[in-house]
Amino acid sequence: MAKPMHPTPNLDQLETGPWPSFVTGLKRLAKDKDYVVDVLGHLEQSYQTRKGYWKGGTVGVRGYGGGVIPRFTEIKDANGQAVFKDAAEFHTIRVMPPPGMHYDTATLRQLCDIWDKYGSGLIALHGQSGDIMMQGCTTENVQKAWDEINEMGFDLGGAGPAVRTSMSCVGAARCEQSCYDEAKAHKAVINSFLDDIHRPALPYKFKFKFSGCGNDCMNAIQRSDMAVIGTWRDNIRTDDELGQKWFAKHGMNELINDVVSRCPTKALQIKDAGAVRKDGHISAVALDGKQCLEIDNKDCVRCMHCINVMTGALAPGKDKGASILVGGKSHLKIGGLMGTLVVPFMKLDTEEDREKLVELAQSIIDFFAENALEHERTGEMIERIGLVNFLEGIGLDVDPHMINTPRTNPYVRTDGWDEEVAKIEAKKKAAA
Amino acid sequence: MAEAQALRKAVECGVPDNDKYMHPTLLKNRGNWKYHDRPRPGVLHHVAHSGDQVWSVRAGTQRQMDTHTIRKLCDIAEQYAEGFVRFTIRSNIEYIVADQKKVDPLIAKLEGEGFPVGGTGNSVTMVAHTQGWLHCDIPGTDASGVVKSMMDQLYDEFKNEQMPNRVHLSTSCCEINCGGQADLAVIVQHTKPPKINHDLVANVCERPAVVARCPVAAIRPALVNGKPSLEVDEKKCICCGACYPPCPPMQINDPEHSKLAIWVGGKNSNARGKPTFMKMVASGLPNNAPRWPEVNEVVGRILRTYKADARPWERMADWIDRIGWPRFFEKTGLPFTKYLIDDWRGSRANLNASNHVRF
Numbered sequence: 001m002a003k004p005m006h007p008t009p010n011l012d013q014l015e016t017g018p019w020p021s022f023v024t025g026l027k028r029l030a031k032d033k034d035y036v037v038d039v040l041g042h043l044e045q046s047y048q049t050r051k052g053y054w055k056g057g058t059v060g061v062r063g064y065g066g067g068v069i070p071r072f073t074e075i076k077d078a079n080g081q082a083v084f085k086d087a088a089e090f091h092t093i094r095v096m097p098p099p100g101m102h103y104d105t106a107t108l109r110q111l112c113d114i115w116d117k118y119g120s121g122l123i124a125l126h127g128q129s130g131d132i133m134m135q136g137c138t139t140e141n142v143q144k145a146w147d148e149i150n151e152m153g154f155d156l157g158g159a160g161p162a163v164r165t166s167m168s169c170v171g172a173a174r175c176e177q178s179c180y181d182e183a184k185a186h187k188a189v190i191n192s193f194l195d196d197i198h199r200p201a202l203p204y205k206f207k208f209k210f211s212g213c214g215n216d217c218m219n220a221i222q223r224s225d226m227a228v229i230g231t232w233r234d235n236i237r238t239d240d241e242l243g244q245k246w247f248a249k250h251g252m253n254e255l256i257n258d259v260v261s262r263c264p265t266k267a268l269q270i271k272d273a274g275a276v277r278k279d280g281h282i283s284a285v286a287l288d289g290k291q292c293l294e295i296d297n298k299d300c301v302r303c304m305h306c307i308n309v310m311t312g313a314l315a316p317g318k319d320k321g322a323s324i325l326v327g328g329k330s331h332l333k334i335g336g337l338m339g340t341l342v343v344p345f346m347k348l349d350t351e352e353d354r355e356k357l358v359e360l361a362q363s364i365i366d367f368f369a370e371n372a373l374e375h376e377r378t379g380e381m382i383e384r385i386g387l388v389n390f391l392e393g394i395g396l397d398v399d400p401h402m403i404n405t406p407r408t409n410p411y412v413r414t415d416g417w418d419e420e421v422a423k424i425e426a427k428k429k430a431a432a
Numbered sequence: 433m434a435e436a437q438a439l440r441k442a443v444e445c446g447v448p449d450n451d452k453y454m455h456p457t458l459l460k461n462r463g464n465w466k467y468h469d470r471p472r473p474g475v476l477h478h479v480a481h482s483g484d485q486v487w488s489v490r491a492g493t494q495r496q497m498d499t500h501t502i503r504k505l506c507d508i509a510e511q512y513a514e515g516f517v518r519f520t521i522r523s524n525i526e527y528i529v530a531d532q533k534k535v536d537p538l539i540a541k542l543e544g545e546g547f548p549v550g551g552t553g554n555s556v557t558m559v560a561h562t563q564g565w566l567h568c569d570i571p572g573t574d575a576s577g578v579v580k581s582m583m584d585q586l587y588d589e590f591k592n593e594q595m596p597n598r599v600h601l602s603t604s605c606c607e608i609n610c611g612g613q614a615d616l617a618v619i620v621q622h623t624k625p626p627k628i629n630h631d632l633v634a635n636v637c638e639r640p641a642v643v644a645r646c647p648v649a650a651i652r653p654a655l656v657n658g659k660p661s662l663e664v665d666e667k668k669c670i671c672c673g674a675c676y677p678p679c680p681p682m683q684i685n686d687p688e689h690s691k692l693a694i695w696v697g698g699k700n701s702n703a704r705g706k707p708t709f710m711k712m713v714a715s716g717l718p719n720n721a722p723r724w725p726e727v728n729e730v731v732g733r734i735l736r737t738y739k740a741d742a743r744p745w746e747r748m749a750d751w752i753d754r755i756g757w758p759r760f761f762e763k764t765g766l767p768f769t770k771y772l773i774d775d776w777r778g779s780r781a782n783l784n785a786s787n788h789v790r791f
Contacts, residue, residue: 010721010722011577011722013722013723014577014580014581015720016584017580017581017584017587018548018581018584018587019492019494019548019580019584019587020492020493020494020501020546020547020548021494021580022494022495022496022497022498022576022580023580025494025496025497025498025500025501026498028498029498029499029500039566042681043565043566043574046565046574047565047574047577047721048685049687050573050685050690050719050729051565051685051687052564052565052568052569052570052571052572052685052722053565054567054568054569055569055680060439061442062439062440062442063441063442064442069567071569073566090567092567093752096446096454097445097447098447098448098449098450099447099450099709100450100454100518101514101518101519101520102450102453102454102455102458102514102517102518103453103516103517103518103519104452104453104516105506105509105510105515105516105517108502108503108505108517109502109503109506111502112499112502112503116499120619121498121499121500122496122498122499123496123497123498123499123502124495124496124497124504124523124563125493125495125497125519125523125525126495126509126519126521126523126566128560128561128562128610128611128612129773130521135496135566135567136567143566146442147440150442150443150445151443152454153445153448154445154448155442155443155444155445155446156442166447167521169521170520172462172463172465173450173454173458173459173462173467174458174488174528175465175468175478176465176466176467176468178463178465181462181463183450186447187446187447187449187450190447191446191447194444194446198442198444213641214701214703215701215702215703216519216700216701216702216707217522219521219612219613219700220700220702221700221702221707222612222613222698222707222709223612223613223700229702237580239466239467242467244526254744256580257744258621258744258745262704264704264706266703269452301702302702302704303702303703303704304701304702305703305704308703309745310466311468311469311470312466312467312468312479313467315466315467330608330609330610330612331607331608331609331672332607332608332647332672332674333645333647333674334647334777335776335778336609336613336709338707338709347732373644374641374644375641375644375645379769407570409597411529413628
């Protein structure tokens with residue numbers, strides 16, 4: 001039995017309504033833990049005054065410089081003593097989950113046991129960077145809890161100016177739209193940068209995210225400095241049986257309104273079965289005995305829309321891999337940035353392929369570490385120095401896939417033009 | 433013994449292989465799935481090329497979970513599913529079963545224990561959110577409480593698939609926007625410059641770093657009452673709060689003047705159009721804990737309008753692309769103020785450089 005509860009009239013109102021209530025969960029923990037009684041009191045004060053009362057500090061585990069988010073209370077009495085003394089320290093331990101966030105129940109139960117023993121008993125599944133957030137621990141218990149978590153085979157995530165914990169979609173494990181093994185790529189990349197995760201020494205944070213197709217369920221394009229987004233080079237695959245099944249259920253109006261007219265590059269047409277083009281870059285799926293949906297794969301940008309609507313009837317091709325985009329980030333400091341395409345396609349089938357991905361990541365991080373200003377994200381650095389300087393720095397050739405349009409102003413010095421053309425011609429010749 | 437344990441060295445193991453955490457049918461068919469459908473809201477049915485099938489039952493959680501709740505979810509997995517779960521990026525839990533007969537009892541159990549089954553396809557799924565007052569060191573508001581009040585209101589939309597397309601929501605407790613891009617986002621918007629405690633600045637803040645952090649160069653070093661401190665050019669200040677994390681004595685959070693803004697039309701997916709950033713469409717809403725009714729009124733109004741007016745497969749951004757911004761404001765009844773006209777870098781790209789006008 002814990003000490004009596006503080007009155008929590010505001011938080012009590014978050015126990016009504018049908019959605020699961022975190023307050024009810026905290027109150028249940030507070031029955032046995034003085035710690036959580038005071039956490040609730042602390043939070044109630046924020047609700048009353050509309051102010052936050054946690055400050056950072058320095059708490060860590062032996063050998064690592066990050067992974068723990070320290071929090072100390074700022075609600076003090078006249079003598080400088082914590083008002084909610086059992087919740088004076090409320091640190092979070094960030095733990096990297098298995099790629100795809102799969103768990104067996106034994107693992108979750110073991111994490112719960114550790115957290116009941118050493119922490120508050122509050123676990124967020126998951127934080128916005130993808131960590132298991134073990135929320136609420138005293139300074140004294142951080143190392144003890146970490147030792148047991150580490151014994152389970154888990155490692156700490158990133159915090160501060162470091163490579164951060166990554167996320168990958170469910171992907172190959174369950175999704176027919178997966179274009180590479182996201183979990184394997186995730187693991188290969190992240191586990192190559194453990195030093196940069198555990199010992200923050202970069203100009204600012206650096207995030208990787210792995211999505212298996214253009215639907216980008218991990219929000220990689222905008223939430224990561226280096227986004228690995230699945231795509232394919234050959235034709236969309238088709239299945240006539242599933243195509244006819246879809247058409248029988250949905251009909252021509254939906255086919256036109258929801259599929260054909262929503263293709264962003266007008267790559268789709270409805271054709272009489274006999275009129276479907278025979279070119280190698282054409283796919284077609286049967287709708288009924290008479291008509292087909294024809295796809296010109298040269299025009300298709302692999303946006304995923306038609307495949308999303310007609311899943312199974314249409315599917316990504318077989319020559320799969322990923323595009324790499326660099327420089328996504330959120331608002332601060334210069335405004336949100338999307339990632340920019342820097343590698344249109346790379347294979348990710350084998351260990352060697354993934355090794356190349358790690359090498360690319362390494363060269364980007366090395367360049368970032370050398371060239372970014374303090375507290376500058378990769379996208380901001382690229383905006384400051386220009387994409388071409390960045391590409392030269394990491395050893396990638398320019399490519400028209402990287403742009404929306406060529407430059408719209410003449411303000412550039414072009415006296416190296418002939419040399420550049422000669423280089424391109426030489427490369428063409430060498431490749432031929 | 434205690435000392436020996438105290439000297440334990442970290443095993444720098446990184447992320448584990450996920451094979452052993454994965455449902456056996458998923459592991460067996462990894463990379464070999466053929467298609468999926470949705471037999472009902474909250475259930476995904478995947479078919480592999482091998483002919484194997486799995487049903488994934490998705491349920492909402494409160495994300496910040498106590499160990500009792502997690503153990504309850506584990507009990508359900510062991511009794512009604514097959515001992516494996518996974519979580520989505522939006523903190524929904526998924527139970528995976530290889531036997532269709534297990535689906536209905538599993539749903540009944542989850543719902544009976546208070547976990548709504550839904551969040552799939554064209555539903556309103558769980559809010560991506562942050563820590564807020566519960567744990568963050570710089571929050572303008574709470575996160576879990578805002579989310580609880582939003583999801584209470586949107587409960588039926590989570591459990592049904594009645595929206596034109598999927599709806600992703602996020603909330604963020606400061607303008608850093610940890611919640612991320614979404615079809616509809618709620619983000620703190622400060623309206624007054626930071627209040628500076630000049631007694632503390634010299635001891636707490638690395639002043640050149642704070643000066644460098646300001647996006648509009650409004651901060652400069654100054655001597656105040658004989659002490660080295662910082663001052664803010666309040667005419668230049670855009671009240672973004674970027675100075676507050678590196679310098680807590682520059683308090684930006686204000687119970688009255690830290691407001692909430694609503695943003696719409698963010699889309700990370702490449703489906704149809706390229707990914708889009710969300711746009712601010714309302715601001716000045718009070719930070720009215722514990723239930724934020726004014727925010728919820730606007731959120732509900734926008735979602736109802738979208739639901740009634742958008743065509744199938746139109747995300748929020750696609751819908752507004754079709755109807756245009758004037759009609760968005762007309763239909764939602766939201767006031768279009770001068771503050772919604774972009775004047776940040778690259779802003780002219782957001783102005784109408786055409787005579788395309790819908791009448």
